[in-house]
Amino acid sequence: MNTPLKMSGRVLEILVAEDSPTQAQRLRHILEQQGYKVTVAGNGRIALDAARRSRPSLIISDVVMPEMDGYELCRRIKSDPDLADVPVILVTTMSDPEDVIRGLECRADNFILKPYDESYLVSRLQFVIVNREMRQSEQPGMGLEIFFNGQRHFIAADRLQILNLLLSTYDAAIQRNRELSRTQTDLQQANSQLHELTAALEGRVALRTRELALSNEALREEVAERQRAQQRLQGQLSRLDLLSRTTRAIGERQDLHSIFQVVVRSLEEHLPVDFCCVCLSDLENSALTVECVGVRSAETAMELAMTESARIAIDQNGLSQCVRGQLVYEPDIAAAVSPFPQRLARGGLKAFVAAPLLVESKVFGVLIAARREAGSFSSGDCEFLRQLSEHVALAANQAQLHAALQQAYDDLRRTQQAVMQQERLRALGQMASGIAHDINNAISPITLYTESLLENDPSLSTRARNYLETIQHAIEDVAETVARMREFYREREPQMTLTRVQINRLVEQVLNLTHARWSDIPQQRGKMIEMRTELAEKLPEFMGVESEIRDALTNLIINAADAMPEGGTLTLRTRKVNGSASENGAPISPRVCVEISDTGIGMDEETRRRCLEPFYTTKGERGTGLGLAMVYGMAQRHAGEIEIDSERGRGTTVRLMFPVADVSPAAVVISQHPRRPVQRLRLLVIDDDPLLIMALRDILEGDGHSITAADGGQRGIDAFLEAQSTGATFDAVFTDLGMPYVDGRKVSAAVKEASPATPVILLTGWGQRLMTEGDVPPHVDRVLNKPPKLRELREALSQLCPEVHA
16 A cells, blocks of 8 residues: 655645545545545535635545536636645546646646546545645755655656646546547457358348248239239228218109119219119010110210110010019120120120119119120129119119108198088088078068169169169178078089179179279278279170179179288279180180289288188188188189289289080079069068068068068967967968077978968078978978068969969
8 A cells, every 4th residue: 555645744635526425435435545534525616615614735526516517616726826726636537638638727736537446546646746745845946756656756846747747648548548449349349249140140131032032922922812802802892882872872862763863873983884774674565664874874875775765675685684683794795696785785885784673572673784895894893783773672662652652641631631621611601501590680671672672663763773783782692692601612503593694794783882992991091992994895695693703703802902901903804715625625615704903912822822722811810711712612613713813012813714605595594573463462471580570561561462470489370370260361471490489390380280281481591501401391382591582472472372362
């Protein structure tokens, strides 16, 4: 062990700056074994503070430390006047000479490279201490005698600093040389290993090459087979996707032609094919009819004469198998002898597939796909077309079922609507029957007095007579309306009494009746409706019921006025429509047309379509929904027609057309009756309405009859029996049907029981219903409708009492 150097007889104190506890412990151990006193600092900052406090004899510092490295510590030690002569040795693993020079620039006294051994560290430490002692001796040119490694040495002072620098640089170079030597040794070992690995790898490569050479052909075949399998799989996936998309598309269609269009276009674009069509089978005629041709196939279809609607005969060797349910594939049409493949060959096609459209074991069509290249359909293509044909057949069958179901639904809806309409009309008839009696009772006196005035008062002015005639027509219309409310939907009955109708005269009457509605009432609101008439001259007459036609025209004029709340123009036209031939060739007789047009609000399509339905109205609470329905019923009963043209905001035009037929004299009812009967009769009038009793008394007494009145059924029976007991019998009895307690049926039965020969005439508002339904009471000789007419009363008395004289 080297003897430690002492300065001025004291043990040197050494400060160690090292952040690594392991390295610091090692230095402490080496230095303390040499007899030095050691202090350890964890970094440069701590070491600087410790040096300032205790001024060590020597500082050994690591270069790389946190907070303050060795270079900075050396720089601050050397710049401190109190510490500038303290030797500093830097210890580091950085062996580059530039790092050594950097340390010396910081005025470090020595530079020791890691790793170091103990003897080297101690010798360098002694060298630095000797160098410091020589500098402090202040004897230039002198030397210093030291013992180092057991030998005596003398070093001149002026050479000592140079030697220190050289030694440090030499140590760095030695360290670098050692590292290079180790690196060279490592490289040689690595190179040797690389040669060994290369030789081994070359052997393995050669072996693998021989193995690959032996299996190269098998590998190529395997790769080719996998590629073919992948292509087949890809084709199958594509076809499945096409089948799925096509199935979804045809599933959304509800008609055959649309379904077929989707199929042929999908095949043309995505399979693809050069020609495609769908044919429907006609097995009775052994033919197919082309139903749909693809867009891209249209030109080829022209060449093959296979455009839509073309017929194709079913040959025995090709299409006949397909219509029996088999898929037919002809890979090379040139080798086929059947007519249909030869037909395709003329269009340049070389291969085709025919797939049957089969539903419930019945082929209803054929899907045909063709290409211009022979053998171009693979087995996958054929299977795809077979599956597609099944989906197409199913979709087509569903479309047909849907169409049939829709037709059945439409028929059911029409039937339901007809039933509902009949129920509405039946309800209307029941309502009419309920109110007919009261209305007819109320208007009967007006009818009788009006008719009497017109007949018996020659002093009436023309104006008064016109007024009375208008009142008479209005009352007749009211009576006819009430009677028809239940019957307006029925066809005209053969026994309905018809008269000659002059339409222009009827139009003028209606204008007078409705004048207030289209003129006065609008003027009260400050509005103006202009009435225009365009009546054709010399119109032929036709047979009809004036009151019904008058009611219809009145309804139409009122509707037209209501449709012009802001005023407008109302036009009435009449004209003759010459006959022509119908669509089926049957002749159409000439017709008389009356047309009512307005410039009002018009109707939308839904309203125009439903406006003839009973109870349908757009007037809210103001409307009953019966006006146009009654007009329609009138037209039906007269074998006429009704046409309605309307557009929202453009007004409405309604046309009534009546057929002009030969006027048969037997069909004309002669309305002229003798003014008075030839005999004077004693009559009993029974009714619960005092106004009607008074009117009948006045009218019949005016004809010279003797009248006894009874205001109720029981009083009427009592009056008849009392007169019979005194010998003053009645020649005829007039009785109402609906009376409280004792009605007309009981009255007629009592009269016939007491005097079977006495005629009983029933006056009732239900007369038409009784006769239509065959419900006339058995003891009644004649039924007269209310309001009664003079001619009907006279005619009944003249027929039932022919042998009675005044």
